[in-house]
Amino acid sequence: MSEPDPGLRVRWSTLGAVFLVVGTLSAVALRWWQSRGGDLPLMPLALALLLGLVAATTLLLGLRVKRWVGRGELLDGPGATRTLVLGQTAALAGAAVGGYLTASLALAAMRLEAPDPRAVAVSSGICLLAAVAMTVAGMITQWCCRVPPDDDDGDGLFADRAPPPAH
8 A cells, every 4th residue: 555645635734724714704704794783693602512522523533543553453444534534624624613713703802891792702712622622633633544654565454344343
């Protein structure tokens, strides 16, 4: 099995670019919305819970792949690929959501003396922490799914089939 194209990996610089672009566009859109008399949207805390759940699930699946590789067990190739894609998607989505939440938090922080912007700042801050956790979990999962060097001894460690069921 050969090493995949390094261009297919999600890099921290890519996540930073996504964060900055989405954050800038969100800040402009939210400022426009406020100039038209609209209020900043209050983030539901269920969003933080959902982002945390996605982060935990992604990380657990990535660690499962890492454990398979570490033990030298047969690896479910399609399952490992799906886990890799999940990790990359979680990292990118976390960066995008984090950009939006940072813009919301920054705009709300300018008027913390009023109760409504204070509530928006608190909810956006909590959700931002969950988005950062999802981004980090996605990057750790991507790291866990790295392809090891070629299997030269031909023992079939990385077969494209599921491991046999445990008895």
